[in-house]
Amino acid sequence: MLFVVCQTAFRAPSKGLPAAGNSTSVRRDPESAIRASEHFRGAVQQPLVAQAHTGDAVLSHDTVDIHSIPRQQVVSPHLSAVPEVARVLRRLGLGCLPAGAVESFAGRNDNWAGTTSTGAAVFVKQVADRDPARPGFHRAVSFERFIARTPVPGLLAPRCVGWDEPSGLQVFAWLRGTRSGAELIADRAFAEVHAHQVGRAIGALHGAGFDERDGIDRTPPPLPSVELLRALPLRHFLEATAAELAFWQLLQPDRQLVDALAALREAEAAAEPRPVHGDLRLDQLLVDGDAVFVTDWEEFRLGDPARDVGGFVGDWLSYAVRGITAVDDADTTALSDHDIIARGTAELTRVRPLLRSFWAGYRQARPVRDPQLESRATAFAGWHMFDRLLATSQRSPRLSAVQRAGAGVGRNAVLAPQRFAGVLGLDVTV
Ligand SMILES: Nc1ncnc2c1ncn2[C@@H]1O[C@H](COP(=O)(O)OP(=O)(O)O)[C@@H](O)[C@H]1O
Ligand SMILES: [Mg+2]
Structure with missing residues (x-):
């Protein structure tokens, strides 16, 4: 592995995100979305940029607490x-x-x-x-x-x-x-009624008033960290698994992606701060009949509502991409491009009605018009694919072809959210 120590840093030009509704070529074609998965599947590994921690370096190894990144853990102490x-x-x-x-x-x-x-x-x-x-x-x-x-x-x-x-x-x-919502997905039992209810609840949360006395955190979430996308701090580099280093190698040389993520963070910072869950995923939901409880409020803060919408939608997207791997596939690397595209398209088509229900519920509860919300949410859904890949890479020795495919789909959503929003069901008007 090549290790480049670099002590210069630069900032991406500031760019806004296009609004979903403004595009004349809104694409609702799931196949074109899945085709984008090709981007990373055969990617040649590029050198990784890491950065030594020196007195005047712009980046210190404290920039992001890597331990705050979720790790799966099943057994609690006695x-x-x-x-x-x-x-x-x-x-x-x-x-x-x-x-x-x-x-x-x-x-x-x-x-x-x-x-x-x-x-x-x-x-x-x-x-x-x-x-x-x-x-x-x-x-x-x-x-x-x-x-x-x-x-x-x-x-x-x-x-x-x-x-x-x-x-x-x-x-x-x-x-x-x-x-949990994740368990229901495994049985294909997560229904449109559940998605609609989550949409209504999250829309109502985003529209709710708040009181300074509640002491709600206003700090921005750590990821995606534009700093880490440009250079890994030395300590982080030394502690990372091989798969995590492969993850950063995938992202760092991709200037288009890094710039788009930097623009997304700027757009996020400019959005009106609302009460948000901050870590909305299907495994944070508990389902009892038609009722859905939202758990795990450790990331609750005043932030960009697009984070929650993108988290829910992006989690479905990641399940759809994971669905490319049928249970009987012993070796996922043997899947052809054709298999990946055909299966991914079918999965995305299957989950889209649920995403549309979620979005209809959200819109019902929060009809306020933020013309950029769908675009930012779609871009965050794209980032979610990388976020999940990062979480997996910290536990596994290598990135599989399907995981790379997921990153390619996520990249497309980050780079062209206005074209991808419809594929993710974020085109319902109430
Ligand atoms: N009140 C609850 N009753 C039953 N199960 C719960 C409850 N809260 C959480 N869980 C289950 O425990 C899991 C972990 O809880 P969570 O709050 O998400 O913690 P963590 O921060 O460890 O992710 C959840 O995915 C859910 O399945
Ligand atoms: Mg949790």
């Missing part, structure tokens, strides 16, 4: 190793959890769910902020303050029973028997 759980439950008057009869769910933080000695069904979560200032925990708490003060019609979230600042613990009602 409750005997986390005595603060019992302490906090006792303080809340909820008795104690029987250590041998708790369940844990996949997530980046530890969690324990069970029925306490007083009969309360609780879901306890410990937000593991690396930053001692605990920004994630405080954002989650600020959501509870916000939602207690501001009813948001249609938004369902697990009821928070209490929290404990020193340990970073939050206690919720355990929504037993619910299934």
